[in-house]
Amino acid sequence: MDATKLAYEILSVDDSMRYVEIIGDEGELIINRMKQTKFSVKVQRKEELLSLDLYNTKQIEKKFDKNLGKVIFSHVSRTKANQLVWYYEDFIIYCTCEGDADILKVLEIRRKIEAILGISKDIRLSDFLEIPN
Secondary structure (H helix, E strand, O other), rough: OHHHHHHHHHHHHOEEEEEEEOOOOOOOOHHHHHHOOOOOOOOOOOOOHHHHHHHHHHHHHHHHHHHHOOOEEEEEOOOEEEEEEEEEOEEEEEEEOOOOOOHHHHHHHHHHHHHHHOOOOOOOOOOOOOOOO
16 A cells, blocks of 8 residues: 555545544554645644554454444544544544535545545445344
8 A cells, every 4th residue: 555645645535634644553653644724633632642542442442343343434523623534454544624524525525535445335234233022
């Protein structure tokens, strides 16, 4: 995987994109890029701490893989930024877009990034819950 190329492809999916970070399987920062003219939402946090936080979150979420299935994508909506996270192969792809992006825009951004990653697929919910008789 060419991390630099991937980072720039992700930043180019929409004008509201701000930041992308790719984290390795041991929590190490591989690359991070801020879109020019965008304000950093991480001014008060060191990049190493964010990478470690995302890695630790992934480890915690793995505990529920057997019951709920693996986490593919997560989205946190904040007033200043939308945070988007994918667990892709052995990497964590973290990016942000503007906080005022509505949910339809966030879903479109998700679709475009998943197409870049090659993980676009339909989600089946029919076997998710078993209702006892």
